[in-house]
Amino acid sequence: MTDISQKTWKYLHGPDDVTHLSFKTGGVPRSFTAIQYTATERDEIDLQDDGIAIIDNDQMSVVLDGQLKGDPEAQASFMSDLRKMSWADFSAMALKHPRYRGSQDDFHRDQPNKGVLVNQIQRGVMHAPSDEADLRSPSMVSAHASSECPYSFPRTTRSEILQGLLSHSCLQGEDGRWRLSWALPDRSEHPYFKPSENDLDDPWLKHCEAHPELFDLAAQSILEPYFSGGVTTWPETDDGRYSFCSGGASNPDVICLEAIDGAEIDFASRGEFGALLDALPDTALRDIWKLQQVTDHNLAPEVVQNRITAELKPFRIEVITPQDPDLMVQADL
Incomplete structure (x- = not known):
């Protein structure tokens, strides 16, 4: 039975069907999450809607979804390929995708923008420093x-x-x-x-x-x-x-x-x-x-x-x- 116990926005998936992608920037790394989802849920669960979704953790938005819909084996292989992609390969793949939503302007450049740490913490892909000082006056x-x-x-x-x-x-x-x-x-x-x-x-x-x-x-x-x-x-x-x-x-x-x-x-x-x-x-x-x-x-x-x-x-x-x-x-x- 397919595991859909986890939900990221509208995407239902298992706990291990997630890959974190990180690209060096000279500062906070640029961060994305790839999800191999089995269903989506809006008002009700749609078990016919599957594929791979890529989430921009810095912009907290969807880059694309529906990748390789209906082909779980190809999806699993693509998830492995994503981990090996350079920024040039990753951005080119996204720009060519028919369900590319648009993201930051760095998808059109050779180097990614610096990441946004607070949004990455909010998304759960980074943790706040444990030794932060009290900010009160x-x-x-x-x-x-x-x-x-x-x-x-x-x-x-x-x-x-x-x-x-x-x-x-x-x-x-x-x-x-x-x-x-x-x-x-x-x-x-x-x-x-x-x-x-x-x-x-x-x-x-x-x-x-x-x-x-x-x-x-x-x-x-x-x-x-x-x-x-x-x-x-x-x-x-x-x-x-x-x-x-x-x-x-x-x-x-x-x-x-x-x-x-x-x-x-x-x-x-x-x-x-x-x-x-x-x-x-x-x-x-x-x-x-x-x-x-x-x-x-x-x-x-x-x-x-x-x-x-x-x-x-x-x-x-x-x-x-x-x-x-x-x-x-x-x-x-």
């Missing part, structure tokens, strides 16, 4: 230990920051560019908008049904600083450094990081994002991580829920009947 170390600071800045290394940012939520804007993103929790998750069997006649719930804009106004109040340049990290002395944009008409409760100190932080693909981050000096990378830690906290569901409760409480008290002791208790929520 002294003030971040002090803030993490202080009971006065609501944010967490645990010991972290450059590799850990890179992996965390690469796995963070992102949203593609109308311009086609991707950006780090944060979403407010859905209004249905807030207790003010969750009727129970005992309070279906609660005048507040009826008021909310008639005025759905109440939640939107509270959400806008929370998000306003992100659009006005009023966002800070810790100790709240860096306002004006960070630019955010909206998730657009289809994502009104989503914000996206646009720039820090005027330097845009957007990308066309995960591979490009990794390359962008990998090129940043430690201080710039640390700034993004610090902002991420603070924004993750400030827009966490429980924090937002408390903020919305505070925003809506005055409206709730006005709507409920103050003479009813039970409703008076609800007003104190």
Whole structure:
């Protein structure tokens, strides 16, 4: 029986049906992974779709697939041949392939570009150095230990920051560019908008049904600083450094990081994002991580829920009947 216990993107294969290809560059080697897959899976498994796929680990993209479809013996032989190819042979083979997707421009040159270490680590073909230093500033170390600071800045290394940012939520804007993103929790998750069997006649719930804009106004109040340049990290002395944009008409409760100190932080693909981050000096990378830690906290569901409760409480008290002791208790929520 064919082993399809492993999945790399849409490609199903066995654990040993993978070959790592590396080409010297004078720096970080150029890295690819060849997969002899037996099936693919999108919405369902397709056992008729087999072949060899080559993945660009530096760009985190597919170079080609469908090589030698339907011929497992030829596929196995080709996997062995790949290990012996020079860069000239490998790039020429890819460029001639009918399912070549396009990759970096180095496929058209005699020498490969330098690899992107952070993307190779993310793909699992390289490991982060075990002796990396703590990337935090002294003030971040002090803030993490202080009971006065609501944010967490645990010991972290450059590799850990890179992996965390690469796995963070992102949203593609109308311009086609991707950006780090944060979403407010859905209004249905807030207790003010969750009727129970005992309070279906609660005048507040009826008021909310008639005025759905109440939640939107509270959400806008929370998000306003992100659009006005009023966002800070810790100790709240860096306002004006960070630019955010909206998730657009289809994502009104989503914000996206646009720039820090005027330097845009957007990308066309995960591979490009990794390359962008990998090129940043430690201080710039640390700034993004610090902002991420603070924004993750400030827009966490429980924090937002408390903020919305505070925003809506005055409206709730006005709507409920103050003479009813039970409703008076609800007003104190």
